[in-house]
Amino acid sequence: MHVVWDNREAVALAFGYTLLLFLISGVLSMVLGTFLAALRVGPVAVLRLAGTAYVTVVRNTPLLIVLIFFRIAGPKMGIKFNFVDITIGDVRLNNVFTACVVGLTVYTSAFVCEALRAGINAVPLGQAEAARAIGLPFGGVMRTVVLPQAIRAALPPMASVQIALLKNTTVAGALGVVEAFARMRGLTNDNAPERISLFIAFALIFVVLVEILSLFANRLERRWRIA
Template sequence: MFDFLDKYDVLGAFWTTVQLTLLSAAGSLIWGTLLASMRVGPVPLMRGFGTAYVNIVRNIPLTVIILFASLGLNQTLGVNLGSDKVDTTNFRLAVLGLILYTSAFVCEAIRAGINTVPVGQAEAARAIGLSFTQVLGLIVLPQAFRAAVVPLANVLIALTKNTTVAAAIGVAEAALLMKEMVENEAQLLAISAVIAFGFCCLTLPTGLILGWVGKKVAVKR
């Protein structure tokens, strides 16, 4: 039943999925943290920008964002992100789209983490003369991240599965391989089972490990 697998590079496709996930995770963690800082910051303009960004981007379907990156930025405006190879450009466009989308969720997870830090801590920090960046960087964010590990793990798992949308612009990851196999083999159930199993192998350990880490680093109050 599964002998068709020999003809395909299943591991290679999942490796692309992993690469997409890790790069987008790193990017959206940075951009998401900046967004969260804006949303709790003292400057009204930045607060407004952060709020608008999160509310707009998280309500646009990911497929639309990724397709726009390819059809709009690349095909129409000629942005190729520093590569003249179609495959590399598509991979980078997909990472860009995933970062823009996922950072909205990362921002909200971190903001939820910030809300677990008692107000007194920020007030005390200000009282001893720390600036806003110092309050955030030294006092609030370190505690917020500890509380945000588990919600961030959820975002990471969702991100792992969201990478399949990159198949829409032709990035050779697991979902695209699945389409190829379905086209050739006429074995929908077996193929779906293989791909679903592959994703479980990626996401189950993520959830378990980060769940354990989250418990370990949580601030006991």
């Protein structure tokens, strides 16, 4: 364990990158995923088709391939993120970081879209029919009847998606962002006899982060629950 303690600043910085990757791609993927879900349940056939195609393609592609596309293939075809270079203290957000954020966002938003759609599909048909029957317009049906129930039903799958995203940030470590996985690999290289305790330390931090997220989702679900 002393290796982790001796390198506590590097480890903290690494987990800082992990959390930054998670938070930025988490928020962006929710925005993009909501947009995709809107396309997929909307009345315009062309957009519905585009949304379905996006989700099918991205969901069946491994995350690593998506990240390699933005990180390694992208620059070859002129899609670079060199315009991003932000330094805050020890944290440097450069083109590699941005490429990984974009990849994680593109990948996760397909799953966010599916989670939201599952939520909307979980609302019983009779709810919308009854809302229509008492004369609510489309906006009213959605705002007061369907969406409140859909969001509650979408919460558990959404939490799963975001937890998966947190674990998926490690893939960015294999492609050049020095986050938790890359740091663990580096420390393991330098301190081979300590590898088991290193793994346990990093793994436990991930377990704690996942449990925090899961606890948060549970609290939210309890608070939002009606009846």
